[in-house]
Amino acid sequence: MKKPELIFDYSAKNKSAYSLPPDFLPQITLDPIEKIDLLRSDRPNLPEVSEVDIVRHYTNISKLNYGVDDGIYPLGSCTMKYNPKINEDLAALEGFLNIHPHQDPEDCQGILQIMYELEQYLCSIFGFASFSLQPCAGAQGEYTGLLIMKAYHKKKGNSHKNTILIPDSAHGTNPASVTGVGWKIKTIKSTPEGTVDIEDLKTKLNDNIAGIMLTNPNTLGIFETNILKIDKLIHDLDGLIYWDGANANAIMGYAKPTDLGFDICHLNLHKTFSTPHGGGGPGSGPVGVVQKLVEFLPTPKTIYKNSKYDLCYNNPNSIGKLHSFYGNVNVLIKAYCYIRTLGANGLKETTENAVLLANYMKTKLSKHFDISTKGLCKHEFIISLKNEKKEYGIKALDVAKRLIDYGYHPPTIYFPLIVPEALMIEPTETETIESVDGFIETMIKIKEEIKTEPELLLNAPQNTLIGRLDEAKAVKEPNLKRS
Amino acid sequence: MKYSPITEDQKQDILKDIGIKNVSTLFEDLPNNKKVDINLPPAISELGLRKTLTSLSTKNNCDYISFIGGGSYDHFIPSVIKHLISRSEFYTAYTPYQPEISQGTLRAIFEFQSMICELTGMDIANASMYDGASAIAEACVMTFQATKRKKVLLPNSIAPNYIEVLHTYLDPKDIKIDLFKSDIFYLFDEAKFISLLTEEHCSIVLPYPDFFGNIINYKNIIKKAKDLGIAVIFLYDPTSLALLESPGKLGADIAVGEGQSLGLATSFGGPALGLLSAKKSFLRSMPGRIVGKTNDKDGNTGYVLTFQTREQHIKREKSLSNICSNQGLMALSATIYLAYMGSKGLRRVAEMCYKKCSYLKDGISKIPGFQILNQNPTYKEFLVSTPINADSLLKTLKKEGILGGINCSKYHKVANNTLLISVTENKTQSELNSFIDTLKKVTSKKL
Numbered sequence: 001m002k003k004p005e006l007i008f009d010y011s012a013k014n015k016s017a018y019s020l021p022p023d024f025l026p027q028i029t030l031d032p033i034e035k036i037d038l039l040r041s042d043r044p045n046l047p048e049v050s051e052v053d054i055v056r057h058y059t060n061i062s063k064l065n066y067g068v069d070d071g072i073y074p075l076g077s078c079t080m081k082y083n084p085k086i087n088e089d090l091a092a093l094e095g096f097l098n099i100h101p102h103q104d105p106e107d108c109q110g111i112l113q114i115m116y117e118l119e120q121y122l123c124s125i126f127g128f129a130s131f132s133l134q135p136c137a138g139a140q141g142e143y144t145g146l147l148i149m150k151a152y153h154k155k156k157g158n159s160h161k162n163t164i165l166i167p168d169s170a171h172g173t174n175p176a177s178v179t180g181v182g183w184k185i186k187t188i189k190s191t192p193e194g195t196v197d198i199e200d201l202k203t204k205l206n207d208n209i210a211g212i213m214l215t216n217p218n219t220l221g222i223f224e225t226n227i228l229k230i231d232k233l234i235h236d237l238d239g240l241i242y243w244d245g246a247n248a249n250a251i252m253g254y255a256k257p258t259d260l261g262f263d264i265c266h267l268n269l270h271k272t273f274s275t276p277h278g279g280g281g282p283g284s285g286p287v288g289v290v291q292k293l294v295e296f297l298p299t300p301k302t303i304y305k306n307s308k309y310d311l312c313y314n315n316p317n318s319i320g321k322l323h324s325f326y327g328n329v330n331v332l333i334k335a336y337c338y339i340r341t342l343g344a345n346g347l348k349e350t351t352e353n354a355v356l357l358a359n360y361m362k363t364k365l366s367k368h369f370d371i372s373t374k375g376l377c378k379h380e381f382i383i384s385l386k387n388e389k390k391e392y393g394i395k396a397l398d399v400a401k402r403l404i405d406y407g408y409h410p411p412t413i414y415f416p417l418i419v420p421e422a423l424m425i426e427p428t429e430t431e432t433i434e435s436v437d438g439f440i441e442t443m444i445k446i447k448e449e450i451k452t453e454p455e456l457l458l459n460a461p462q463n464t465l466i467g468r469l470d471e472a473k474a475v476k477e478p479n480l481k482r483s
Numbered sequence: 484m485k486y487s488p489i490t491e492d493q494k495q496d497i498l499k500d501i502g503i504k505n506v507s508t509l510f511e512d513l514p515n516n517k518k519v520d521i522n523l524p525p526a527i528s529e530l531g532l533r534k535t536l537t538s539l540s541t542k543n544n545c546d547y548i549s550f551i552g553g554g555s556y557d558h559f560i561p562s563v564i565k566h567l568i569s570r571s572e573f574y575t576a577y578t579p580y581q582p583e584i585s586q587g588t589l590r591a592i593f594e595f596q597s598m599i600c601e602l603t604g605m606d607i608a609n610a611s612m613y614d615g616a617s618a619i620a621e622a623c624v625m626t627f628q629a630t631k632r633k634k635v636l637l638p639n640s641i642a643p644n645y646i647e648v649l650h651t652y653l654d655p656k657d658i659k660i661d662l663f664k665s666d667i668f669y670l671f672d673e674a675k676f677i678s679l680l681t682e683e684h685c686s687i688v689l690p691y692p693d694f695f696g697n698i699i700n701y702k703n704i705i706k707k708a709k710d711l712g713i714a715v716i717f718l719y720d721p722t723s724l725a726l727l728e729s730p731g732k733l734g735a736d737i738a739v740g741e742g743q744s745l746g747l748a749t750s751f752g753g754p755a756l757g758l759l760s761a762k763k764s765f766l767r768s769m770p771g772r773i774v775g776k777t778n779d780k781d782g783n784t785g786y787v788l789t790f791q792t793r794e795q796h797i798k799r800e801k802s803l804s805n806i807c808s809n810q811g812l813m814a815l816s817a818t819i820y821l822a823y824m825g826s827k828g829l830r831r832v833a834e835m836c837y838k839k840c841s842y843l844k845d846g847i848s849k850i851p852g853f854q855i856l857n858q859n860p861t862y863k864e865f866l867v868s869t870p871i872n873a874d875s876l877l878k879t880l881k882k883e884g885i886l887g888g889i890n891c892s893k894y895h896k897v898a899n900n901t902l903l904i905s906v907t908e909n910k911t912q913s914e915l916n917s918f919i920d921t922l923k924k925v926t927s928k929k930l
């Protein structure tokens with residue numbers, strides 16, 4: 001008998017799991033729907049399974065996954081830190097789950113207070129004047145931020161400003177978001193060290209520049225020390241400076257982006273603020289702004305007036321709504337809990353330990369691998385396997401797959417694009433020294449294998465249920481739903 | 484320190500290994516132009532956090548019998564969902580970019596895509612969008628990409644908050660929204676709508692049911708749209724599709740929905756779940772993640788993120804959408820919900836939503852001064868004109884422990900005494916009767 005793979009494989013005629021009360025309205029017929037020819041003519045082919053099938057199936061397939069709770073997850077740029085369990089419990093309290101978005105604000109004082117206070121905390125940590133908690137992810141935050149920049153320039157009569165500068169090391173969502181708001185991109189080259197080439201930037205400046213999007217520390221884990229110079233160049237053109245806050249874990253308590261000249265930002269609560277990644281969401285991408293941009297923030301805003309929390313819709317210059325309601329509210333509760341647990345000192349220590357551990361790993365691994373950053377890094381660093389590729393024919397992908405054989409989730413591979421055969425490592429502060437040492441040891445072992453037994457890497461992974469998949473076939477012969 | 488397990492001794496050893504004297508050296512390259520002062524409440528223990536949050540949760544009052552809908556619904560949520568999505572292998576996992584150790588997430592997404600296609604009758608579905616509103620916006624952009632026509636026609640019988648979100652997404656791309664208003668806002672004027680269709684429209688959006696609960700057969704509109712090469716986008720309620728004909732069979736090119744009704748709590752509006760499915764001709768322009776079935780070199784079946792060249796990490800400024808993280812765990816919840824219900828259970832849910840709605844409509848129509856405004860059959864929601872000011876009626880009902888619905892004058896200037904009332908399968912007969920009796924009681928005094 002074939003082992004069940006999908007929930008559909010457990011189906012049998014007349015098996016059921018649902019439990020619903022009996023129909024006390026047999027006298028009401030479906031005739032009115034039939035009369036307008038809209039009664040469903042076929043039956044959707046959903047699984048016919050029992051509750052125990054459901055529980056077994058999803059329990060079994062969950063074991064084919066690897067989460068932060070399984071082991072170190074050193075994905076550079078993703079900040080896969082531990083997801084505190086108390087935050088899961090508290091966000092699931094009835095008073096948070098069952099509140100309806102259309103209820104009177106007077107019945108929602110608890111959640112509105114959390115949203116109001118969370119906004120204040122984020123302002124304090126990062127220096128901004130106000131935050132919108134509405135965007136559901138970093139990408140939606142970027143889109144929101146760019147719309148705010150557009151609104152600012154429109155108000156100032158800067159209709160010729162239609163171009164954003166983006167470093168070639170940027171995350172793909174940055175240029176994608178710029179296109180999404182109808183603007184153009186000019187790419188800035190990086191220096192051999194991986195930082196913004198300020199001379200190249202200067203050649204790309206003109207009056208059409210609406211602003212620049214920067215990640216700082218950048219996507220190589222290096223702090224852009226020229227930031228204040230860059231600020232002046234952009235602000236002199238009345239441009240705005242956007243901070244992609246994906247790497248916020250590296251500066252809390254040590255710098256505020258507003259002191260570094262940033263006018264607007266997004267954060268990733270599912271990175272820096274410990275909310276779970278969920279296998280692909282739900283996340284949250286709050287957008288912060290300096291005072292001159294506050295009027296453009298999405299609507300509604302959470303306010304505190306006459307000793308009551310409320311939602312204010314009177315925002316005439318707002319860019320509008322991004323979400324049908326107020327964003328991924330339940331995710332916000334978890335970030336709130338995290339900040340209350342750590343406090344200011346805790347967040348500063350978080351940054352310190354994240355950067356400490358990254359430098360520890362970098363120091364140990366630099367004896368065996370080519371690391372682009374020669375000095376100290378921030379919370380992440382990149383190994384380049386370009387030499388191994390040349391000498392042994394082993395690529396970053398092969399190392400990643402071999403790590404899987406040793407029971408590890410691989411680091412981020414092939415990002416940023418400017419480092420060839422990149423392997424980006426970010427331990428985060430929630431790792432123990434033992435788990436970090438284990439990963440280091442394994443990487444050193446794999447380096448030996450590259451030299452002496454490369455086929456172990458080329459054939460990896462071998463210890464998982466499936467090996468490398470034929471991704472070309474998935475495109476050539478699309479099979480995107482159960483037939 | 485909480486959550487960071489490195490001890491002070493270990494820190495000293497690490498500093499030695501790195502070759503620096505203290506932690507501050509790691510941050511020397513930051514400009515010390517300003518002192519960093521973070522003003523937060525002092526850190527609290529887990530016990531303190533529990534007390535604080537519990538107290539905050541009690542400041543939310545959910546202790547009513549609620550008839551509020553308007554895009555977020557109070558459905559029955561099976562217990563198995565929270566147990567299964569609380570498995571840390573699901574919720575603490577990252578995006579499944581390494582398929583060999585992500586088959587759990589990938590199989591579940593493939594199941595989700597399959598189930599959404601079964602419900603909607605469409606060929607392909609993605610792994611989720613943020614919510615129904617952003618999903619329609621991206622669907623409109625898909626049709627613009629396909630035809631390069633710059634107008635979308637939609638009736639104002641779509642949820643008002645959705646129309647706002649559509650503007651935020653479409654205005655910057657110079658895609659114009661033609662907002663169609665029927666003379667009487669809750670009576671959809673089909674003939675007038677048809678007369679407005681032109682070859683300048685890339686798509687039309689048809690709500691199914693609409694914001695007022697109306698179930699409308701759009702076949703005449705769909706025929707005219709097809710004649711003019713206009714794409715038809717259905718905005719559907721996912722539970723209704725167990726009862727109503729699928730958008731695919733009715734001729735939809737793209738079908739978009741809000742998946743909150745599939746096992747998600749109302750949760751003050753989020754996280755929600757955007758559902759996007761379409762005809763296979765839209766595969767290359769569909770945003771979001773898509774999972775496909777393939778195999779490894781030994782012939783073992785495996786599931787993998789596919790057609791990634793559509794996405795931002797590859798196409799960058801040329802990608803059609805910037806979406807990266809979506810609503811993964813909510814899609815998993817919906818998948819478990821649909822497996823739990825099956826088509827029979829979902830049909831029961833839909834029939835009960837329809838019937839309880841009919842029952843309540845009937846009961847309210849018999850109260851002096853109340854009039855049901857819908858002329859179509861309705862699903863899960865209906866409009867009532869009230870004999871007294873809707874706001875004051877809602878206030879009085881609240882004192883009786885009932886949330887009576889949504890005052891439509893929030894959205895439509897003419898509707899001063901109009902309530903949008905929602906009923907789902909979770910209402911008992913006595914709750915429905917109690918609502919009817921209370922309405923009778925509180926208005927009979929005033930008449």
